[in-house]
Amino acid sequence: MIALTHSLLGIDPLFDGGLLWTPLLIVVLKVLVVFVIGLVATMLMVWFERKAIAGMQNRIGPNKAGPFGLLQTLADGIKLFFKEDLLPERSDKLVFRLAPYLSFVPAFLAFAIIPLGGDYRNGNGGLVTWFGHQTRVQLADPPIGVLFALAISSIAVYGIMLAGWSSGSKYPLLGSVRASAQMVSYEAALGLSLAAVILVTGTLSTSGIVGSQSSLGSWNIVATGVIPFAIFMISATAELNRPPFDLVEAEQELVGGFNTEYSSIRFSLFFLAEFMNTITMSAVIVTLFFGGPQPISIGNTTLDIPLVNNSLEGSIWLIAKVLVFLYIYIWFRASLPRFRYDQLMDLGWKFLIPASLGWFMLLAAQRLADNENWDQLIVMPLSIAVILVCFIFMQLAFRASAKNRESEGASF
Amino acid sequence: MELFVFICASVMVLGGALGVVLRSNPVHAALSLVLTLFGIAVMFVSQHAEFLAAVQVVVYAGAIVVLFLFVIMLLGVDRAENLETEPLGIQRPLAIVLGFGFVALLVTTILQGRDSLNMRGDGINVASDGDHDANIRQIARSIFSNYVVAFEVTSVLLIVAVVGTVVLARKRKSDKDLTGVTA
Numbered sequence: 125m126i127a128l129t130h131s132l133l134g135i136d137p138l139f140d141g142g143l144l145w146t147p148l149l150i151v152v153l154k155v156l157v158v159f160v161i162g163l164v165a166t167m168l169m170v171w172f173e174r175k176a177i178a179g180m181q182n183r184i185g186p187n188k189a190g191p192f193g194l195l196q197t198l199a200d201g202i203k204l205f206f207k208e209d210l211l212p213e214r215s216d217k218l219v220f221r222l223a224p225y226l227s228f229v230p231a232f233l234a235f236a237i238i239p240l241g242g243d244y245r246n247g248n249g250g251l252v253t254w255f256g257h258q259t260r261v262q263l264a265d266p267p268i269g270v271l272f273a274l275a276i277s278s279i280a281v282y283g284i285m286l287a288g289w290s291s292g293s294k295y296p297l298l299g300s301v302r303a304s305a306q307m308v309s310y311e312a313a314l315g316l317s318l319a320a321v322i323l324v325t326g327t328l329s330t331s332g333i334v335g336s337q338s339s340l341g342s343w344n345i346v347a348t349g350v351i352p353f354a355i356f357m358i359s360a361t362a363e364l365n366r367p368p369f370d371l372v373e374a375e376q377e378l379v380g381g382f383n384t385e386y387s388s389i390r391f392s393l394f395f396l397a398e399f400m401n402t403i404t405m406s407a408v409i410v411t412l413f414f415g416g417p418q419p420i421s422i423g424n425t426t427l428d429i430p431l432v433n434n435s436l437e438g439s440i441w442l443i444a445k446v447l448v449f450l451y452i453y454i455w456f457r458a459s460l461p462r463f464r465y466d467q468l469m470d471l472g473w474k475f476l477i478p479a480s481l482g483w484f485m486l487l488a489a490q491r492l493a494d495n496e497n498w499d500q501l502i503v504m505p506l507s508i509a510v511i512l513v514c515f516i517f518m519q520l521a522f523r524a525s526a527k528n529r530e531s532e533g534a535s536f
Numbered sequence: 537m538e539l540f541v542f543i544c545a546s547v548m549v550l551g552g553a554l555g556v557v558l559r560s561n562p563v564h565a566a567l568s569l570v571l572t573l574f575g576i577a578v579m580f581v582s583q584h585a586e587f588l589a590a591v592q593v594v595v596y597a598g599a600i601v602v603l604f605l606f607v608i609m610l611l612g613v614d615r616a617e618n619l620e621t622e623p624l625g626i627q628r629p630l631a632i633v634l635g636f637g638f639v640a641l642l643v644t645t646i647l648q649g650r651d652s653l654n655m656r657g658d659g660i661n662v663a664s665d666g667d668h669d670a671n672i673r674q675i676a677r678s679i680f681s682n683y684v685v686a687f688e689v690t691s692v693l694l695i696v697a698v699v700g701t702v703v704l705a706r707k708r709k710s711d712k713d714l715t716g717v718t719a
Contacts, residue, residue, distance in 0.1 A: 216561075216563070218564075219563065219564070219567070266586060267586045267587075267671060267672075268586045268587060268589070268590040271587070271590040271591075271594070272590065274590070274594055275590050275593040275594045275597075275598065278593070278594050278597070278598025278599065278602075279593065279597065279598060281598065281602055282570070282602070285602065285605060285606075285609075286563075286567075286605075289563060289605075289609055297609065300609075301606070301609060301610065304602055304605070304606060305606070308598075308599060308602055308603075311598070311599075315594075328672060
């Protein structure tokens with residue numbers, strides 16, 4: 125029994141005394157808080173994006189509903205709820221109804237494993253005491269940790285794919301075929317750069333990953349060398365279908381993309397999921413590479429926010445870091461033109477996947493040399509040389525295939 | 537509690553499996569397959585094989601069934617099939633015979649191996665005791681030490697399959713052209 129809750133919710137000391145009422149209530153409270161935070165954050169994110177983009181384009185943006193137009197999203201949401209809910213005649217009724225939930229639920233699920241606060245300083249492990257029970261400020265800390273996020277993001281493909289197919293119309297189908305191909309290809313690069321983080325920290329659990337990043341020098345962006353972060357960031361953007369990788373809803377080519385036929389509340393669920401995913405992915409990036417709720421500290425000096433207790437301070441740091449990434453996503457959208465489809469596939473398969481694999485091998489070689497007490501000065505140049513040779517072979521292969529394609533014509 | 541989880545997961549697995557066989561629309565059948573795979577993942581979790589559960593979802597539900605759906609959509613076979621007509625006459629009786637054969641095989645295996653089943657999987661209990669990552673560490677150790685040859689052979693097999701697919705899918709204008717290019 126206790127073992128089962130452990131395997132579902134992770135090694136959370138909350139259940140050490142068996143399943144009692146107070147821990148159960150704490151879990152219910154956590155679920156509620158995470159859900160509400162998700163909804164409110166999405167609402168604010170939509171407002172933030174519109175306002176920031178407006179600023180970048182010399183416009184004012186939403187400014188009528190509420191102070192600074194803060195309630196604009198709420199107004200839009202209410203409007204969407206009361207619009208007519210259309211069910212296209214040629215659609216597959218069951219799947220058409222199911223698809224919005226398949227994209228909405230994973231968006232919230234992935235948020236469950238993010239450490240949202242707590243005191244990780246001095247090897248504290250982020251434990252806080254609520255109502256006399258020790259627990260972590262995160263909904264669940266499953267043993268599979270970050271793999272859960274990967275699994276959830278691979279489930280999120282279904283929502284978009286089925287929405288496009290079940291609409292019974294050509295443009296949504298094209299949009300969803302594009303989307304699923306894009307998401308499946310970039311998942312590989314995403315997973316491989318994630319593997320670099322797991323290799324360096326030696327654990328899958330998100331709280332363990334945060335705990336290992338105690339100072340600026342041991343943040344994973346430094347510990348893995350910036351490359352996995354860059355690859356993760358690019359493939360996460362593609363995974364989210366955000367600009368410059370928003371081919372799924374390229375208005376000029378596909379009318380509205382996979383959600384063309386959707387209206388009313390079902391459309392708003394897709395919209396919500398998209399923004400929620402952006403927030404979740406930013407939080408995942410912060411957790412993996414930027415120490416999550418850890419404060420910025422160099423050596424022994426820690427940047428401390430005065431008058432706030434340490435576990436609350438974790439949440440403040442997390443929000444600040446996530447906001448930086450949300451702003452970067454908005455920045456991407458405002459400044460980068462959309463990729464062409466072949467460019468997208470070339471970037472994913474011919475650059476990001478080999479690069480992340482090569483870097484992962486380099487990190488593994490360095491670690492092995494560390495364990496076996498080999499001389500780093502010999503091992504490192506040797507591994508770089510091997511990777512260079514592989515790179516040259518790969519370029520030759522690309523050249524040969526390009527030549528073949530020219531002489532044979534396109535194969536489709 | 538464990539029994540309850542097992543019953544729920546079994547309902548998912550069996551329901552999904554029946555759906556795969558009985559739904560006439562290929563997309564619905566593929567979705568039922570996803571349900572089955574999820575049920576199996578739940579069973580893995582309740583047996584403390586969390587890593588296997590995650591891989592089950594990432595690889596099978598996240599990649600393989602997505603590819604199935606992809607092919608179904610691209611080929612445009614996503615209409616409901618008429619199950620009355622039979623393209624291969626022998627197919628249906630053969631399937632019944634093979635199905636019974638498979639059931640017989642499973643039953644004999646279970647009856648033969650009942651003693652070892654009663655041991656209640658020591659390996660898994662050992663794996664989940666103690667620290668958080670023991671599970672994945674144990675899998676990694678057995679894959680990359682005891683079964684490393686089988687593992688590598690499987691990966692070579694996969695690469696051969698990929699290369700074979702590419703070669704088969706390539707369009708050749710004529711064999712003469714081809715020798716000119718590849719030489």
